[in-house]
Amino acid sequence: MNKRFTATTRALAHSQLLIPLLAFFLLIVFNLIRDPSFFSVALVKNNLGNMVLSGNLISIIDNASELALLAIGMTLVTAASKGQDISVGAAATIAGSVFINVLRANDMSLPMILFAFLASCVVAMLFGAFNGTLVALFKIQPMIATLILYTAGRDIAYWINGGASPDLTDKTLTNYFGTFFPGIPIPTPILLVCVCLIIMALILKFTNLGLYAQAVGINENAARLNGIDPVRIKLLVFIILGICVALAGSVNVCRMGSLNHKTALLDIEMDAILAVAIGGNALIGGKFSMVGSVMGAYIIRALQTTLYAMEVSSDAIKAYKAVVIIAIVLIGSPVVKKYASLLFSKLRKNTAVVQTGDL
Amino acid sequence: MRIKRREPITDTNLLLIITVTIFVGMYALAMIVWGGGFLNPQQFLNIFNNNAHLIILSCGLTIVMIAGGIDISVGGLNLLVTLSCIVYLDDHSGSVIGAAGVALGVGLAFGLVQGVLISYLEMQPFIVTLAGMFFAKGVSTIIGGGPRTATNEAFLEIKNWTLRLPGIGSYGKAGNFVPAKIELGMIIALLVVAVIFIVLRWTRLGRNLYAIGGNSQSSLMLGINVKRTRFYSYFLCGLLAGIGGFVYLLHNGSGDPSNVAPIEMHAIAASIIGGSLLTGGVGNVVGTLLGVLSLKTITAIVVASGLTKPWWQSITTGAMLCFFIVLQSIVISRRGAGNAKLQFPPWLKFRRKKQPDE
Numbered sequence: 281m282n283k284r285f286t287a288t289t290r291a292l293a294h295s296q297l298l299i300p301l302l303a304f305f306l307l308i309v310f311n312l313i314r315d316p317s318f319f320s321v322a323l324v325k326n327n328l329g330n331m332v333l334s335g336n337l338i339s340i341i342d343n344a345s346e347l348a349l350l351a352i353g354m355t356l357v358t359a360a361s362k363g364q365d366i367s368v369g370a371a372a373t374i375a376g377s378v379f380i381n382v383l384r385a386n387d388m389s390l391p392m393i394l395f396a397f398l399a400s401c402v403v404a405m406l407f408g409a410f411n412g413t414l415v416a417l418f419k420i421q422p423m424i425a426t427l428i429l430y431t432a433g434r435d436i437a438y439w440i441n442g443g444a445s446p447d448l449t450d451k452t453l454t455n456y457f458g459t460f461f462p463g464i465p466i467p468t469p470i471l472l473v474c475v476c477l478i479i480m481a482l483i484l485k486f487t488n489l490g491l492y493a494q495a496v497g498i499n500e501n502a503a504r505l506n507g508i509d510p511v512r513i514k515l516l517v518f519i520i521l522g523i524c525v526a527l528a529g530s531v532n533v534c535r536m537g538s539l540n541h542k543t544a545l546l547d548i549e550m551d552a553i554l555a556v557a558i559g560g561n562a563l564i565g566g567k568f569s570m571v572g573s574v575m576g577a578y579i580i581r582a583l584q585t586t587l588y589a590m591e592v593s594s595d596a597i598k599a600y601k602a603v604v605i606i607a608i609v610l611i612g613s614p615v616v617k618k619y620a621s622l623l624f625s626k627l628r629k630n631t632a633v634v635q636t637g638d639l
Numbered sequence: 640m641r642i643k644r645r646e647p648i649t650d651t652n653l654l655l656i657i658t659v660t661i662f663v664g665m666y667a668l669a670m671i672v673w674g675g676g677f678l679n680p681q682q683f684l685n686i687f688n689n690n691a692h693l694i695i696l697s698c699g700l701t702i703v704m705i706a707g708g709i710d711i712s713v714g715g716l717n718l719l720v721t722l723s724c725i726v727y728l729d730d731h732s733g734s735v736i737g738a739a740g741v742a743l744g745v746g747l748a749f750g751l752v753q754g755v756l757i758s759y760l761e762m763q764p765f766i767v768t769l770a771g772m773f774f775a776k777g778v779s780t781i782i783g784g785g786p787r788t789a790t791n792e793a794f795l796e797i798k799n800w801t802l803r804l805p806g807i808g809s810y811g812k813a814g815n816f817v818p819a820k821i822e823l824g825m826i827i828a829l830l831v832v833a834v835i836f837i838v839l840r841w842t843r844l845g846r847n848l849y850a851i852g853g854n855s856q857s858s859l860m861l862g863i864n865v866k867r868t869r870f871y872s873y874f875l876c877g878l879l880a881g882i883g884g885f886v887y888l889l890h891n892g893s894g895d896p897s898n899v900a901p902i903e904m905h906a907i908a909a910s911i912i913g914g915s916l917l918t919g920g921v922g923n924v925v926g927t928l929l930g931v932l933s934l935k936t937i938t939a940i941v942v943a944s945g946l947t948k949p950w951w952q953s954i955t956t957g958a959m960l961c962f963f964i965v966l967q968s969i970v971i972s973r974r975g976a977g978n979a980k981l982q983f984p985p986w987l988k989f990r991r992k993k994q995p996d997e
Binding site: 364414418419420421423424425427428429430431432433434435436438439443542546550553554557563564593595596597598599600601602603605606609610613614615616 | 709756759760761762763765766767769770771772773774776777778780781896897899901904907908911917918948949950951952953954956957958960961964965967968969972
C-alpha cells in the first residue's frame with residue numbers, strides 16, 4: 281500500500297502535469313479561502329427563458345473556450361515545428377470576418393451558419409498552409425514566419441470588412457453557438473471544446489500524427505531517415521491549427537455578435553503560447569500533452585477571473601498576471617527542479633539515518 | 640607558400656548587401672517616381688527623427704538575437720520608461736538628468752531580472768520576456784493612470800531643441816531657404832548604433848555574443864562563459880530599451896498606456912530585414928538601422944502611391960517582410976548546401992581576399 285503510494289507520487293512528480301495541477305489547486309484553494317462561495321454553481325433562468333448553469337466556475341471555463349481551442353492547435357505546432365505561431369489572433373480575426381460577412385450577405389439559418397463556418401475554415405486553413413509552407417519548405421523559424429501574418433492579419437480582416445466593424449442583424453441563431461442552446465444548460469462553447477478534445481484524442485489514439493509530430497520535433501533528420509516526411513507533418517499541424525483558429529474566430533463572433541478587427545481576441549496568441557508552456561510542454565518541441573495545454577488555458581482564465589473578483593482594474597491585471605506566470609514557470613524550470621530533488625534526497629537520507637538510528 | 644583564406648566568423652555581408660541594395664533602390668525609385676517629398680532632405684531626416692526610439696530598441700533586439708535569444712518586452716518597457724519619466728518630471732518635479740537616470744535605472748532593472756531568469760535559471764526567453772511585457776504594461780497603467788503629457792519646462796526646452804544643418808535643406812513655398820533640422824533623439828540613436836557596432840565587432844563581449852549564438856555548446860568547450868554572455872545580452876537590451884524610452888519621450892513628449900502598437904514586433908521585423916537570424920550568430924546593427932529605414936520608407940511610399948486606405952500600410956509591411964524572410968531563407972540554404980554558391984566579383988566584396996603568393 282505504502283509502496284504503491286510512493287510509486288504514484290513519484291510518477292506524479294515526474295509527470296509534466298504536476299505544475300499545471302499544482303497551479304490549478306493553489307488557485308482553487310486561494311479562491312475558496314478568499315470567498316467560500318466563489319465556485320458555487322447555480323441553475324438560473326436566463327433572459328431567453330432557458331434554465332442555464334451560472335457561476336464563476338462556468339464563466340471561467342466558458343470564457344476560456346477560444347483560448348483552449350487555440351491551445352489545442354498550438355500544442356501540435358509547438359511539438360512538431362519547435363516554435364510557436366504568433367499569428368493565431370490575427371488569423372482568427374480574419375476567419376471571424378469571413379464568417380460574419382458570409383452571414384450578413386445571406387439569410388440566417390442553421391445550414392447557413394454551418395456554411396459560413398466552412399468558408400472561414402477554408403480561409404483559415406489557407407493561411408495556416410501559408411505559414412506552414414514558410415516553416416516547412418523554406419525552413420524559417422515559426423515565430424519569424426508567422427510574424428508576417430501577425431503584422432498584416434488584423435488589417436486584412438479590416439480590408440475584408442470594408443473598413444467597418446460589422447455586427448450581426450439577427451443574433452438569435454448565432455447566440456445558440458455563442459451562449460446556450462435552448463434546453464441545454466451548459467454553454468455551447470464548452471461543449472465545442474469538449475467535442476474538439478474528444479476528436480483530437482481519437483486522432484492521436486488511432487493515427488500516428490502525435491507520434492510523428494513528436495519525432496519530427498525531437499530530431500527532424502532522424503525522423504526523415506525513418507521514413508517520416510517532416511515537411512508534410514509540419515504543413516499538416518499548421519493546417520490543423522488553421523481549423524482551430526477558424527473555430528475560435530467563429531465562436532468569438534457568435535459570442536459577441538459583432539467583430540472589431542482591432543480588439544477581437546487581442547493578445548490571445550501570447551495567452552495561447554503561455555497555456556502551452558504552463559501545461560508543462562517544452563517550447564522547443566518534442567513531447568507534448570494536450571490535456572496540459574487545455575488546463576493551462578483554464579488556469580490563465582481562472583487567474584484573470586480571480587483578479588477581476590479582487591477588483592483589480594483590467595489594465596493593471598497584466599502586471600499581476602506576469603508575476604504569477606513567472607512563479608509558475610520558475611517552479612517548473614530545470615534548475616529549480618534539480619535543487620528541489622537534491623534537497624529532497626538530502627532530507628530522505630537524513631530521515632533514513634534517524635530511522636536506522638532508532639533500530 | 641599559400642596563405643590560407645581567412646573565413647570571417649559570421650558571413651553577414653551578403654544579407655547586409657541585399658538590405659543596402661534594396662533600401663537604396665527603393666528610395667531612388669521613390670525619388671524618381673514620386674519626387675516631391677522624397678527629394679526633400681528633411682523627409683529623409685524625419686525618418687530618423689520620428690523613429691529614433693525604434694532604432695535604439697532594434698539595436699537591443701539585434702544583440703539579443705545575435706546571442707540566440709528573443710526579447711519581446713522592449714515595447715512594454717519603452718512605454719513603462721516613458722511613463723515613469725513623465726511621472727518623475729511632473730509629479731515629483733524632477734530634473735531632466737534625474738529623468739534620464741530613472742529611464743536607465745528602469746531599463747537596467749528589467750534587463751537584470753530578465754537576464755538572471757533566462758540565463759542563470761534557464762527559463763524560456765519567450766515566456767520570461769512575455770511576462771516582462773505584461774508586467775511593464777500593467778505597471779505603466781498603475782503609475783500613469785492614463786495618457787500623460789510631460790509639462791516640465793526644463794524638459795520641454797530640451798525636447799524642442801533642434802540642430803539646424805547648414806547648407807542642407809529645402810526651399811519653402813515663399814522661396815526662402817529652410818535648413819534641415821535634426822533632433823537630439825536622432826543624435827543619440829546614431830551614437831548608440833556606432834557604439835554597439837564597435838562593441839559587436841571589436842570587443843571580446845561582442846565576439847562572444849556571436850559565438851554563443853552560433854553554437855553555444857562549442858563556445859562552452861572553448862571556455863566562453865556562456866551564461867554570463869547570455870546574461871549580458873539581455874542586460875544590454877534592457878539598457879537600450881531604457882534609452883529608447885527616454886528618446887521616445889524626447890520626441891513625443893507623451894505616453895499612453897492603452898497604446899497597442901506592437902513596437903517589439905516592429906523592432907524584430909527591422910532586425911530581420913537587417914539580416915539578423917533568430918537562430919543566432921548572424922546579425923549587424925548597421926543592417927538593423929537600414930531595416931528600420933526600409934520599414935518606414937515603404938510606409939511613406941504606400942502613402943505617396945495613393946493607397947490611402949488604412950489597411951494598406953500593414954499589408955505592404957507584411958508583404959515586404961515576407962519577401963525579405965523568404966529571400967534570406969533561400970540565400971542561407973543555398974550557401975549551406977554549397978552547391979550553388981553566390982559568388983560576388985572581388986570589387987563588390989567588403990573584405991578583399993588576399994591573393995595567394997606565387
